[in-house]
Every structure is written in C-alpha cells, then in structure tokens.
Amino acid sequence: xxxxxxxxxxxxxxxxxxxxxxxxxxxxxxxxxxxxxxxxxxxxxxxxxxxxxxxxxxxxxxxxxxxxxxxxxxxxxxxxxxxxxxxxxxxxxxxxxxxxxxxxxxxxxxxxxxxxxxxxxxxxxxxxxxxxxxxxxxxxxxxxxxxxxxxxxxxxxxxxxxxxxxxxxxxxxxxxxxxxxxxxxxxxxxxxxxxxxxxxxxxxxxxxxxxxxxxxxxxxxxxxxxxxxxxxxxxxxxxxxxxxxxxxxxxxxxxxxxxxxxxxxxxxxxxxxxxxxxxxxxxxxxxxxxxxxxxxxxxxxxxxxxxxxxxxxxxxxxxxxxxxxxxxxxxxxxxxxxxxxxxxxxxxxxxxxxxxxxxxxxxxxxxxxxxxxxxxxxxxxxxxxxxxxxxxxxxxxxxxxxxxx
Numbered sequence: 103x104x105x106x107x108x109x110x111x112x113x114x115x116x117x118x119x120x121x122x123x124x125x126x127x128x129x130x131x132x133x134x135x136x137x138x139x140x141x142x143x144x145x146x147x148x149x150x151x152x153x154x155x156x157x158x159x160x161x162x163x164x165x166x167x168x169x170x171x172x173x174x175x176x177x178x179x180x181x182x183x184x185x186x187x188x189x190x191x192x193x194x195x196x197x198x199x200x201x202x203x204x205x206x207x208x209x210x211x212x213x214x215x216x217x218x219x220x221x222x223x224x225x226x227x228x229x230x231x232x233x234x235x236x237x238x239x240x241x242x243x244x245x246x247x248x249x250x251x252x253x254x255x256x257x258x259x260x261x262x263x264x265x266x267x268x269x270x271x272x273x274x275x276x277x278x279x280x281x282x283x284x285x286x287x288x289x290x291x292x293x294x295x296x297x298x299x300x301x302x303x304x305x306x307x308x309x310x311x312x313x314x315x316x317x318x319x320x321x322x323x324x325x326x327x328x329x330x331x332x333x334x335x336x337x338x339x340x341x342x343x344x345x346x347x348x349x350x351x352x353x354x355x356x357x358x359x360x361x362x363x364x365x366x367x368x369x370x371x372x373x374x375x376x377x378x379x380x381x382x383x384x385x386x387x388x389x390x391x392x393x394x395x396x397x398x399x400x401x402x403x404x405x406x407x408x409x410x411x412x413x414x415x416x417x418x419x420x421x422x423x424x425x426x427x428x429x430x431x432x433x434x435x436x437x438x439x440x441x442x443x444x445x446x447x448x449x450x451x452x453x454x455x456x457x458x459x460x461x462x463x464x465x466x467x468x469x470x471x472x473x474x475x476x477x478x479x480x481x482x483x484x485x486x487x488x489x490x491x492x493x494x495x496x497x498x499x500x501x502x503x504x505x506x507x
Contacts (some may be wrong), residue, residue: 104507133172134249137212139233142257155184156221157203157235161212162253169205169212172242174251175234175477176201177488190206191220197479197486200370202241210453231256235485239477248477288387289443292410297388303306303363305346305401310339313348317378321348324382332389333398346370348378358411361385363403377411380444386407418447424454440477 106140138160143153157174161167177199187193191206203220206344212218228234238251250396286295309328311322321338328334336346346368354360359381362369370381380489385403393401419440426438433450453459458472 108448112261129291132249133167133242134251136161136167137251138162138253138255139174139238139256140257143228143234143379147366151227152183152223152225154221154223155228155234156219158218158219161214164214166214167212168208169210169218170208172240173205173489174203175202175239175241175248176239177237178235180228180233183223183225186221186223193222194219198488200486200488201235222466231258238353239487241477246478287404287406288384288410290406292384294409295415296407298405301365301405302402303365303367303405305334305368307333307335309334309346310338310341310344311337311346311348312339312344313342314349317348317372317375320375320379320382323379324386327386329340331394331396333396334401334402348372348381350378357444359384359409361406361408361410363406365405368403379441380410383442383444384410407422412444412446416447417445418449419445420449420451422451423452424452424459438483471498477489 128203139414140158140160141155142158143155159174175196178201179199182193182201184193187203190205190207190214192206194202194204196202204371210218214370234256234471236253240249240251242248270501274479283332311321311325325336325338328336348370350373351360352373354377356374357376359370359372359377361384362379363385368385370378370385372381388403388406390399400446419436421428421436442503448478458468461469471483472485474484475487477487478484479486
C-alpha cells in the first residue's frame, strides 16, 4: 500500500470512528442532566404588547447531543402563538397551560457547549419573570418515561433607563396623592359620618356597658376585644349612666345602626344584633392605633355622629385553598378581619380540578384520578402537570411525586 492510499485509508477510518463516537454520544439517555435551559426576554420588551421571548438550550456535556426521540414540556401561564416558532421546531398547546416542543427535524445535533434558541411570541404581556415557563421536563416519547430538567433559569426583568424613570415617576405621583389625602375614619365608608378629632371621650378602667339582652353575645365579643387588644377591663352593667350603652331601637335596617360619641359617653342604636355588632366595629375603627396596646389604661374616642347601613346585601371575600393551603388558625383570623370590615359572605373555595380535597364515594374518580399529577396523563389515569409540578402515578417510580388530596 503506497503512502497516498494509506493516508486515504487512515482518514476514512478516523472519520468513521468519529462518526461512530458522535452517534454514540447522541443517545438521548439522561438528556435532562446534559442540558441547561434559560428563558430570556429582550431588554425593555417584556412590557410590550405580545412580546417575544426565547428558550435557550445549552449542551453542557462533553459530547454532541441529538435533538431527537425526546421533547421538552413546560407550563406557561401566558398563551403562545405557535406560528411564531422556528420551523425546525414544533410547539403544541397540549392542555390548560401545558405546552410541548418537539424537534421536527431528526438530524438536529447540539455540539458540546453549543446552544440552540427557540423564540416564540407571547399572547399578552410578560409582567414578571414568574410569568415565564416553569415545571420543565423531558419526555422520552418512545419509552414513555419522563424526567425533570435539573438546570433551568428564568431571566429576571431588565428595564431600559427610560422605563425605569417612568416607573419611578408613577410611584412618586401615587405616593404624593396619598400624602395629600384625608384619613378615612371608618371602613367601609358609612352612609353618614361626622367625626371631630379635636374632641374626645375617654374610656377609663373599668368600663361599664349597658345593653339590651338581645345584644349579649356582641357585648361579650367587645369585652374580649378590649381585654386582648388593650389594657382596658369592661363589664356588663344595669346602670343607665354606663360609659357605653347599646340600645335596641326600632326603625333600623337589618344591618343598620347609629353611633354617637359625645361628652356624655358612647351610644349605639340598632334593631338587630347584626346592626349592633357593626356599630361596635365602627367604634373600634375610631380608636387610634396608639391605643391598641395592652399597657393602655385609657382609650380616646373622637366625637362622632354616624348613621350607617350597607349599600350592598352581599359583601364577600373568597379564600382559595385548593392549591394554597391555610391552617385552621389562619382561616379564623381571616374571618375575624372580615367581620371587622363588615363583610358578611365567606366563599371557602377549597376544591377544584387542581386540588380535589373532598372525597365523594359516589364519584371516586375525583380523588383516584383528580388527586394525581402525572406527565403520563394521556392514559386517563391522572391529570396534566400544572403550575410547575408533575407527579408520577402509583404505577411508576417517579421522584418528587405528591398526591394533591
């Protein structure tokens, strides 16, 4: 064999060897450990209408990776224009906020330390980095297995100097308006209220409270408030000279009341226990913040003439614990705060499709299926990943899986 033939043979062998090594390195096994994914928004573009952003996939491995036999899944709370994606990739909206990116051309190869960018247009704004993709995982479609992306980072917002100045100017203007405003003495704003803080009536230990027997529960709650939040002790009294009088009087709406504070003392009139309770909440609102102290022995209430009844019969607050659990103590604290602001309807939203917390024997699928998150949701035995979390079913040993009920 002459030297020229030998060189050709050597080059061919070396090329075949490199190709074989390259093909071996392209195996999709453990892709989640070999790539780094970053989500970025061009500086100053996140607040624009329908901004573009991009996912950057970097090969952190020492060998080339084939972009085949696997796909990238993620949750994205904003919509995506699928037509805006490069034709080398296929973006599909699978369900809810769940999206899949497939690499349409099987011959795409990501060289060591190299990156590939997948740009797309968002439908709607991107207010914060938390609007970005979350819960990224790799799907090995031919094997039916899944794995979390170990190395993912969402770019924090960046602003141009002009945007920063505009934002700070808006904040300054808002704060300036607050400083020029007048204090609202009672929340919500009463139908009629005259408050004179130049004059005050003092409640001094021990406070005597004279009330109609129908208002005993409301009085007991107010006595408890004084004991726990101030240094004042109070007790029921039959004396007409009591410092605080709560009188049952006809003519008020169901939740209506009248509150008078002058040099003679404090008087609340109402036709119902609800009205009396709301009158006491308004009285508490008039108490200066400095008097909310267990060391206080004197409470100073400004002179006031208040006549009030709610403008709306339904005044509600919703607490959603389906995906964000709160303790019993926290719920009771929220109910107390609602009562102080005269809210009368509590919507306790504790179940929905993202977290079914109520077992119903006649509908077992709600808990058997609805309580399980799985990337293998297509088999109908679990629900799709959402809000950055996914779970394997009992049939698969997938880490970090939690049932939702």
